[in-house]
Amino acid sequence: MNRQGYYGRWGGAFIPEVLHETFRELNAAFAAAKADPAFWTGYVDLMATYSCRPTPLTHCPNLSRALGGAQIYVKREDLNHTGAHKANNVMGQGLLMQRMGKTRVIAETGAGQHGVATATMAARFGFACTIYMGAEDVRRQRPNVFWMEKLGAQVVPVTDGSQTLKDAINEAFRDWVTNMSDTHYCLGTVCGPHPFPEMVGYFQGLIGQEARRQILTACGRLPARVYACVGGGSNAYGIMSGFLDDSRVELIGVEAGGLGLDSGRHAARIAGRHGQAGVAQGYRTLFLQDEDGQMQDTHSVAAGLDYIGVSPILADLAEAGRVRFAAATDQEVLLALDRTMKAEGLIPALESAHAFAHAFKEVGELSPEESVIINMSGRGDKDIFTIAHAFGDPSWQAFIRERGREYGA
Amino acid sequence: MALEERIRALRSKKDILLMTHIVLGYPSLAVNRRVIKAMVDAGVDLIELQIPFSEPMADGPVILKANQVAIESGIRVAACLDFAREMVQAHPIPFLFMTYCNIVFRHGEEAFLDRAVAAGIKGVILPDLPPEEGADFLALARAKGVAPILIYAPTSTGARMRELAGHAAGFIYCVARKGVTGKATRFDADLAVYLGRCRAATSLPLAVGFGLRSREDVQFLTGKADIAVVGSETIRVVDRDGPDAVGPFLAGLLGR
Numbered sequence: 154m155n156r157q158g159y160y161g162r163w164g165g166a167f168i169p170e171v172l173h174e175t176f177r178e179l180n181a182a183f184a185a186a187k188a189d190p191a192f193w194t195g196y197v198d199l200m201a202t203y204s205c206r207p208t209p210l211t212h213c214p215n216l217s218r219a220l221g222g223a224q225i226y227v228k229r230e231d232l233n234h235t236g237a238h239k240a241n242n243v244m245g246q247g248l249l250m251q252r253m254g255k256t257r258v259i260a261e262t263g264a265g266q267h268g269v270a271t272a273t274m275a276a277r278f279g280f281a282c283t284i285y286m287g288a289e290d291v292r293r294q295r296p297n298v299f300w301m302e303k304l305g306a307q308v309v310p311v312t313d314g315s316q317t318l319k320d321a322i323n324e325a326f327r328d329w330v331t332n333m334s335d336t337h338y339c340l341g342t343v344c345g346p347h348p349f350p351e352m353v354g355y356f357q358g359l360i361g362q363e364a365r366r367q368i369l370t371a372c373g374r375l376p377a378r379v380y381a382c383v384g385g386g387s388n389a390y391g392i393m394s395g396f397l398d399d400s401r402v403e404l405i406g407v408e409a410g411g412l413g414l415d416s417g418r419h420a421a422r423i424a425g426r427h428g429q430a431g432v433a434q435g436y437r438t439l440f441l442q443d444e445d446g447q448m449q450d451t452h453s454v455a456a457g458l459d460y461i462g463v464s465p466i467l468a469d470l471a472e473a474g475r476v477r478f479a480a481a482t483d484q485e486v487l488l489a490l491d492r493t494m495k496a497e498g499l500i501p502a503l504e505s506a507h508a509f510a511h512a513f514k515e516v517g518e519l520s521p522e523e524s525v526i527i528n529m530s531g532r533g534d535k536d537i538f539t540i541a542h543a544f545g546d547p548s549w550q551a552f553i554r555e556r557g558r559e560y561g562a
Numbered sequence: 563m564a565l566e567e568r569i570r571a572l573r574s575k576k577d578i579l580l581m582t583h584i585v586l587g588y589p590s591l592a593v594n595r596r597v598i599k600a601m602v603d604a605g606v607d608l609i610e611l612q613i614p615f616s617e618p619m620a621d622g623p624v625i626l627k628a629n630q631v632a633i634e635s636g637i638r639v640a641a642c643l644d645f646a647r648e649m650v651q652a653h654p655i656p657f658l659f660m661t662y663c664n665i666v667f668r669h670g671e672e673a674f675l676d677r678a679v680a681a682g683i684k685g686v687i688l689p690d691l692p693p694e695e696g697a698d699f700l701a702l703a704r705a706k707g708v709a710p711i712l713i714y715a716p717t718s719t720g721a722r723m724r725e726l727a728g729h730a731a732g733f734i735y736c737v738a739r740k741g742v743t744g745k746a747t748r749f750d751a752d753l754a755v756y757l758g759r760c761r762a763a764t765s766l767p768l769a770v771g772f773g774l775r776s777r778e779d780v781q782f783l784t785g786k787a788d789i790a791v792v793g794s795e796t797i798r799v800v801d802r803d804g805p806d807a808v809g810p811f812l813a814g815l816l817g818r
Contacts, residue, residue, distance in 0.1 A: 157694070167663055167690045169620045171715035171740055173722060313626055314616065326619045331741035333717075432663040433617045435690070445639045446668030447616040 158347020163465030237531030264457030265297025342385025361395020386464030409453030587637030622744030747773025
């Protein structure tokens, strides 16, 4: 038997029979695209003219000085069109859909960034678009729902289970098994059945290729460390893939520590050693689950990190010792966000702020001659309601009350 | 007797067999017990016992909700195994397990199969385990006398169907249409052509499920398949009218 898409003991394609032919077709189309040099050139060109690539690598002199350690550089994925690294993956899959002749795209979304990016891609390519989003995430990320709908997508709130990302993924699969003849499922991260981890990783690899070139230009040497937040793991794998062969560059993935690793309210699958080997949502990885194999509820202040599983590629890199995992709590994340805004004028997404929070804890160990890169996977303006609530900002609350009154609340 | 022979023996006396489906622990094992008795009394030939899973990707809204409610009410895999043993002892028809990979893997594949054998379970259906991923498990199940039931879909090619049949035992479960459980299926010429393709690809008995609701659906399948499968609709009947309505509903399906 040919077991495809494995990274060590993780990965695979545990899919219902009805999707067997769909995956065969997708594997063939992706393999043909990868083998066609014009496809990658066309992809890079599209990202340059539509999504501000290459995104800059920004030096942070104030933070570097204040923390007294390595020079801090930030890879600016927030400057992608739609405000996050998600654009890289969806535009690549959009080009693939064109080659396959599909006319409808479906996607799941947690924080909403992948949903907004997919809706944008659908508008650009002229595809019909349906986005599945946990009802809880719809409440948390209302501004992104607004944009998806304005971009022409239908947003379907999922009221099953914990009403978060994992439930949105299940619902997207249910749609796909009914409509696969004209529909592509644009999965948003380096998870799910083969070939999705490889395919999403291929497109997100652009981040790492650019970052490696840019840090060499800026510093004349490779960074000591690269930090990235890990939900599913697409921004992390994207930037880390550029440095995997550079054994001296330490790679650190930062998961959602939520209310603390002992609280039972987090999404730290690897850092807290709470993840157990399992098979769900079409692939084998470390999942937060109970002794019976039932998936558990997760928590994070950042909707995009609030996921039960983790990329099989990252699970393998963790097991091999190539990527070190850590976690940042909700509270640490808010403090890091505040500090980053005031020191550098950058507004990272709550997801990205996990990477900042953990980097701030560690950079003092390094010397000013060294550098670190933090991947700023997305921008934080989408989180304005969550952040304002967390900071308890009185003038914002007064504004919301006033707006509520205007709408007859 | 192995499952395939049991089915052939039953089938020699009837034009078509009926298989029903229960989500264990939904709404409770006590209600499951009453519903299963009503099913057996109504003349059901086989029963699928679904061990709930939190992420049932092949199931539609009715069974999905039943899975979630059962888990929330505290059902455990060990209780499902015990309940299965009790049902096998109480009723003289074959019982099967249906669940998802993770339940089996977390329990331990061999341990799970051994406990299924000890309970008297005759077959196992794992809709998210294609042979590419589960050849070893499927072979182990066959070796232990638990028939691995594999699934055909309308999108399966003839070559694929033959490959699947090579890993299966007992019978083949033919999904009547693309999609998840519980939505309406059109019982039409396209379905007949598809079932003809299924028949040509294997000598194993054929079961047909997904979307069966009426006497006419069962009549349509008679002569084209060996087993009609009713899943979501019995759950709807229990939800709407209570366990006592199951018997009359099934008697109506079978025209008795």
